[in-house]
Amino acid sequence: MPDTSASVAGNVLDVEKIRADFPILSQSVRGKPLVYLDNAATTHKPSAVIERVRNFDAEEYGTVRRGTYKLSERATQLYEEARRNVADFVGAEKSGEIVFTSGTTQAINLVAHSFGKRFVNAGDEIIISNIEHHANTVPWQVLCQERGANLKVIPVNDDGELMMEEYAKLLSSKTRMVAVNHVSNALGTINPVKKITEQAHAAGARVLIDGAQSAPHIKLDVQDIGCDFYTFSGHKMYGPSGIGGVYGKREVWEEMPPYVTGGDMIMQVTLEKTTYAKPPARFEAGTPPITQVIGLSAAIDYLNEIGMEKIADYENSLLEYGTRLFQEIDEVRIIGNARRKASIISFFSDAVHSHDMVHFLDEDGVACRGGHHCAQPTMIRYGVPATTRASMAFYNKPEELDALAESVKKCIRFFS
Amino acid sequence: MSYDKELYQQVILDHNRKPRNFRAIENASHSCHGVNPLCGDDITVYLNVNEDGGTIDELSFQGSGCAISKASTSLMTTFLKGRSVEEARRIKEEFHKMILGNLDPEKEEHHLGKLVLFAGIREYPSRTKCASLAWHTLVGALDKKFDGVSTE
Ligand SMILES: Cc1ncc(COP(=O)(O)O)c(C=O)c1O
Numbered sequence A: 001m002p003d004t005s006a007s008v009a010g011n012v013l014d015v016e017k018i019r020a021d022f023p024i025l026s027q028s029v030r031g032k033p034l035v036y037l038d039n040a041a042t043t044h045k046p047s048a049v050i051e052r053v054r055n056f057d058a059e060e061y062g063t064v065r066r067g068t069y070k071l072s073e074r075a076t077q078l079y080e081e082a083r084r085n086v087a088d089f090v091g092a093e094k095s096g097e098i099v100f101t102s103g104t105t106q107a108i109n110l111v112a113h114s115f116g117k118r119f120v121n122a123g124d125e126i127i128i129s130n131i132e133h134h135a136n137t138v139p140w141q142v143l144c145q146e147r148g149a150n151l152k153v154i155p156v157n158d159d160g161e162l163m164m165e166e167y168a169k170l171l172s173s174k175t176r177m178v179a180v181n182h183v184s185n186a187l188g189t190i191n192p193v194k195k196i197t198e199q200a201h202a203a204g205a206r207v208l209i210d211g212a213q214s215a216p217h218i219k220l221d222v223q224d225i226g227c228d229f230y231t232f233s234g235h236k237m238y239g240p241s242g243i244g245g246v247y248g249k250r251e252v253w254e255e256m257p258p259y260v261t262g263g264d265m266i267m268q269v270t271l272e273k274t275t276y277a278k279p280p281a282r283f284e285a286g287t288p289p290i291t292q293v294i295g296l297s298a299a300i301d302y303l304n305e306i307g308m309e310k311i312a313d314y315e316n317s318l319l320e321y322g323t324r325l326f327q328e329i330d331e332v333r334i335i336g337n338a339r340r341k342a343s344i345i346s347f348f349s350d351a352v353h354s355h356d357m358v359h360f361l362d363e364d365g366v367a368c369r370g371g372h373h374c375a376q377p378t379m380i381r382y383g384v385p386a387t388t389r390a391s392m393a394f395y396n397k398p399e400e401l402d403a404l405a406e407s408v409k410k411c412i413r414f415f416s
Numbered sequence B: 001m002s003y004d005k006e007l008y009q010q011v012i013l014d015h016n017r018k019p020r021n022f023r024a025i026e027n028a029s030h031s032c033h034g035v036n037p038l039c040g041d042d043i044t045v046y047l048n049v050n051e052d053g054g055t056i057d058e059l060s061f062q063g064s065g066c067a068i069s070k071a072s073t074s075l076m077t078t079f080l081k082g083r084s085v086e087e088a089r090r091i092k093e094e095f096h097k098m099i100l101g102n103l104d105p106e107k108e109e110h111h112l113g114k115l116v117l118f119a120g121i122r123e124y125p126s127r128t129k130c131a132s133l134a135w136h137t138l139v140g141a142l143d144k145k146f147d148g149v150s151t152e
Helices: A005-009 A017-021 A048-061 A071-088 A104-119 A138-147 A163-172 A193-202 A250-256 A290-306 A308-327 A354-362 A376-381 A398-415 B009-018 B065-080 B084-100 B113-123 B125-142
Strands: A098-101 A125-129 A150-154 A175-181 A205-209 A228-233 A244-248 A266-269 A274-276 A332-334 A344-349 A370-371 A387-390 B030-036 B041-049 B056-064
Touching: A048 A071, A048 A290, A071 A098, A071 A290, A098 A104, A098 A308, A104 A138, A104 A175, A104 A193, A104 A205, A104 A228, A104 A244, A104 A250, A104 A266, A125 A138, A125 A163, A138 A150, A150 A163, A175 A193, A193 A205, A244 A250, A290 A308, A308 A332, A308 A344, A308 A398, A344 A398, A354 A370, A354 A387, A354 A398, A354 B065, A354 B125, A387 A398, B009 B065, B009 B113, B030 B125, B041 B065, B041 B125, B056 B065, B065 B084, B065 B113, B065 B125, B084 B113, B113 B125
Parallel strands: A125 A150, A125 A175, A175 A205, A205 A228
Antiparallel strands: A098 A244, A228 A244, A266 A274, A332 A344, A344 A387, A370 A387, B030 B041, B041 B056
16 A cells, blocks of 8 residues: 555654754745755754754853863863764764864865875775765875875666675775765765775775765764764754764874864974874864854754654655655656665656756745766766755655655646 | 746747757867856857858857756857857857846847847846856857866
8 A cells, every 4th residue: 555644754753843843944935835855965953953052152152172261161071072972973982083074075185185195105096986975086086196096986786886796806905995975965875884894994994984974864883884984064964064073993093194283283382393182183273163063962962862763764764755756757767776775865857957857846945956966976877967856854744755746747747 | 837937938948848059060160168067067069150251150059958058058059140259249248247137138228139038047046057158158169268168
């Protein structure tokens, strides 16, 4: 029996109650209720985050790690508690293994530069996949050019899954780093990161997992995965923009030189020479985005309260529901049909270019992303110039997917 | 249908479905490749300019893009055929002003003819590049920009 909207909403989550936590969702666009389906680009904030940030700025804000007065000491304590909270959220053992950055882009650049400088030399190899965000492609390309190393790419099958036999063949004693995403932002594929890591380690390579898309959807355990680095972005996990970070194994951080230099990352500075602080301070030069760190921590509290397993279950049911709706639209082809997927549906239609599609969806209050999703090599692989992408969060309702599907059908009729 | 009549008018839809002069010109006197890196629109414009009179004898394009970019390029090719290079450059300037909302074709003098169809774009800042790519690429061809042009 086909699922109805009501049965999907099910008992897993009280989505109406959750929606009430997100003030922005109750607005109208062009007289229609906003249907926000661009969560892979950025997510909205619950009141708990908005209020925590407001209170912190109003009552507790101060510089961190520098001042020796009460306000600064308190802010420093909250800042370090937030680091502990992030560490627990990703499953790290030590809070000092978390380095705050402005987001995933900066996190990958940090690792590529710093790890690269120390460990990557001419003739070495870096492995990425064919379905990476540009943020996990360009830094490695640049590194390879600078160091005379070679970039190898894990191919994907027609469903959007990494070809693991090919991956195994790419690994060798020359491999220094394997950098792949946990969840592809363009297709939604969930990659077998534990297996990828085990094989890389067996070849003597380090592993970076780009977790920008997985952190908001999957219960994380970096120790179970075993990876050396794991990156994330606050603004994709219901927290503020301008904050994110990277987990790294203590012993790997220890070996790495700083990326950005200046204040706060030093042990001692004379005019002749500087010795560097231990990680994580070594990698956090300058005054960090203090308020944003507090906001990220509040977002994590909010997610923990609901429970990541519950979130994943509910989003899976949305994905199944939405996938069925799209399978019924003949003019539309879903790009990315991996067996394990997060709640992202990327689709293509010969009848309508994605930019026209997104324009028409917007007329109906439906916010989706059209384009190449900062993953041009992925678009090239699937022979499409662009796709339209609906990416769902646990505050989305099946009825919203109905609205999306109706709007898509209407748009296709208009253009045919 | 309540759909955005202002932007997606019948003529635009028609040029999107059946783009005119949609082919390459072999040994064209001028050509240029233009991309909009934000959305992946990608076109090549070809021209044969008559060296004596400076008129555009032939004009065509190939490529892929959204309805607005395709229709804009198609209409441009039909509109400029037979006109002088000088005129083409002037029209490009006027077109650009119009889509940015700096020239109101209902109130001000212009030479845009049927191209005023695109006046509605000024309401959609994120789409202006879709309409202007054709024209940037045309000027790139006239200026012999062999590396191509980009809207970014
Ligand atoms: C898989 C993936 N990696 C990296 C990024 C870059 O993240 P940010 O823009 O937060 O630095 C994104 C965001 O679009 C992403 O989806």
